Amino acid sequence: MQSAIARNYAEALLALAAKENARDQFGALISALADTLERDETFKRFLAAPTVSGAKKNEVLGKALTGQAPSLFVRFVQKMVTNGRQMLLGHVATQYHALRDAEEGRVHARVTVSRAMNDADQAALAVALTAAIGKTVVPHLHVNPAILVILGKGKRQGVVQGRGILSGAARWAAPYVLWGGGWCGS
Numbered sequence: 001m002q003s004a005i006a007r008n009y010a011e012a013l014l015a016l017a018a019k020e021n022a023r024d025q026f027g028a029l030i031s032a033l034a035d036t037l038e039r040d041e042t043f044k045r046f047l048a049a050p051t052v053s054g055a056k057k058n059e060v061l062g063k064a065l066t067g068q069a070p071s072l073f074v075r076f077v078q079k080m081v082t083n084g085r086q087m088l089l090g091h092v093a094t095q096y097h098a099l100r101d102a103e104e105g106r107v108h109a110r111v112t113v114s115r116a117m118n119d120a121d122q123a124a125l126a127v128a129l130t131a132a133i134g135k136t137v138v139p140h141l142h143v144n145p146a147i148l149v150i151l152g153k154g155k156r157q158g159v160v161q162g163r164g165i166l167s168g169a170a171r172w173a174a175p176y177v178l179w180g181g182g183w184c185g186s
Contacts, residue, residue, distance in 0.1 A: 006091030007099075009080060013092065014099050016072050027096055029069050033077065034093035047086045057081045106136045112144050 017026035036043050047057060058078040065074045080086050101107065109129055117125065122139065129137035 007095045010095035030093040034090040
């Protein structure tokens with residue numbers, strides 16, 4: 001139920017962001033607000049407190065966000081508070097970004113590698129994954145030094161993991177493996 005409600009709010013926020021031509025800005029703002037809610041116990045208790053009226057919460061949020069966010073965004077957040085949905089900010093942020101990803105044909109992939117990659121290698125990985133699946137891939141790297149894949153001659157390091165990618169990995173991962181510190185084709 002919460003995800004359906006959050007998706008409705010995310011769709012409304014995306015429509016407002018499109019109206020303002022500020023999709024990226026609204027995405028960054030809803031994420032920042034959701035992160036604050038998750039990490040700041042005082043803020044979380046304030047928003048969750050039944051003893052604090054919605055009007056007082058809206059007043060405080062209005063003061064905090066004015067000058068930091070477009071007024072349309074501030075009014076959106078205040079409407080969530082008025083409707084008693086402020087604790088769904090994190091879910092709304094997640095749904096907002098999922099809608100943006102779908103709109104732009106973008107997917108996220110969890111990629112486990114044996115060591116940290118520099119920016120050039122990460123860019124090459126994104127290009128290779130994008131070519132392999134036909135959608136723009138945003139890789140999220142996780143380092144696991146225990147990963148070691150032996151393919152043919154030599155040691156080639158790197159494992160691709162992720163929903164929708166792992167099953168096809170055997171077909172295309174081998175040409176794009178980390179070997180000696182760089183991505184290479186075989």
